[in-house]
Amino acid sequence: MALTDINSILIIGMAGGLAKITAGLLLKEYPNATITGVDSRETDQFLKDSRIKYQRMKYTRSNYEKLFRNNRFDAVLHLGRMSHSGSNPRAHLAERLDLNVMGTNRVLELSLHFEVKKVIIMSTYHVYGAFSDNSTFIKEDALLRASLHYPDLRDVVEMDQLASNWMWKYQHQIETLVLRPCSVIGPQIRNTMTQYLTAPYMPVPMDFNPMVQFIHEFDMASVIVHSLKYVPTGIYNVATDQCMSIGEAKRTIGVASIPIPVFLLEQAAKLINRTFWSVPEYLIDYLKYPCIISNEELKKHLPANFFKFSIEEGLALIKQT
């Protein structure tokens, strides 16, 4: 049944590009609703709409409790997963574990306690891991193997598993959705893949060329808004029907690529991490082996021709920025 009676929405991770687009779309869908956006980061630009309240806060238990006590949220969108974009990914693992795992747990507990109608948790396709023996079109019930090779991805996997376990345990009390999108790209997104694709000179593996999936930020935001209203409790991969090889993606964007073998790329990534900017080591595996997810489950709940942007259009848009 469609969830239409929504008056108050909490968005966690509001300083992110995807959250801002989602907020805009939510206000179109629910014109009478108010949105409370929270983030631990500063944000310079914002939607100038009186229905959106932005609050910068530390993700602590007391801050969350205060937030939930003072607002009666109908829906909570947890888009605030901390990613590996710091200067040294390993140094931030403890912080990420606390924020992503413990933080998600706090949000879920409070959502249940304060009778939120629906919670959407934004996970990632990285949870499946990039392996040479990955099937093409990984389904939602596949094993989450990402942290087998990279302890750096432990927080991502644990957050997903925590949310999934929670979802099934309390499915009769609260509707919970776990979304596992492929790489989200767009002018407002600054995730690791977008940074990689738009870097002016970026090493690309010459000995591997896996297929990859991208979803445009607007399509991703549309999926979140549609899910809030129509998609029932469950875990859903989010991807369009299109795939592209990583080499083709680089060519489409047109940035200069430096082809080098993967074993050198791994060493280069370590060096770069220490000196210039962050290329998480785990990303190398996603440039080496495919991790193509199946969108069959989600498509059962989407109208036909739901996605508006092709991969080429999405890549062209990040090229312009």
Place this chain on the structure above:
Amino acid sequence: MNFKGFKKLTQNFTLPLPKTLGKMELDSIFAQLEKRHPKGEDPWGLNLSKSRESVRLTYPFYKHYFQVRVIGAEKVQDVPYMVVSNHSGQIAIDGMLITGAFILDVNPPRILRSMVERFVSSIPFFGAFAAANGAVLGDRSNCEHLLRKGESILVFPEGVRGVSKSTNEYYQLQYFTQGFFRQCLRSGTDILPIAVIGAEEFYPFVYQARGLAKKLGLPALPLNPFFLLGLLGAIPLPSPVDVVIGDPYPIPKDLSPDAPDKIINDHVLKIETVIKKLIADGREKRRRFWGSHLLPSAKETHGPY
């Protein structure tokens, strides 16, 4: 090196062998393939433009070095098949030649999706090359999706046992696993049995050190006296190859994919028998090449020598 660079380097490069594939012929083949694969790439990594380059560059090997001859091409209809073949030759050159045969000598052309072992996709360069030319990780989910898409699949149900034989086992078909047959039952796809003759002689004297391979954790360890020549020893001999295509084996419509092993085994044994017969027939018609009188497996026409 990116693809453009590779293309530039190779566009004027032809091997000093008798005849390369004409542009018109290549265009005509790939025009038909583009109808099947309009996007040029697919989620399994197939890349038509790279595949075209591979066909252009390897044609002299296919036509003049291995002198591939396809017998029974007229039996192939324009429907998806599970192509089931014997496996031989120590490395999967036979798979590449079969794929080539279905592009160059079967009408309408099709890119067979070869089901490959897990380790293949982790081999630098070769994994990407194989995927661009249609190879796919051999697992149930990939197979199901591809058959649903109307693609034809190439399987070697003997697996590594087939390709890694010692000389005294050449042309002995190893037992088939059942998985391919159950997949065909699930999708209602007919089986196309084929036999490859001549690939065993690529490396004519081989001893498979199975015990040592097991200790080292390797799938196979072929010991070949030619390897003493270093890289030169790894070059396969120019044994002429025949790809013999049998009559399609219609998949029973009234059998469940979860039928007991015994029932499935009966069908799998029938397919093994068909392929054994194709091998025997093919060996009768096989061509000689220089030095082949020294090779015991190429001398005899029937069964293991």
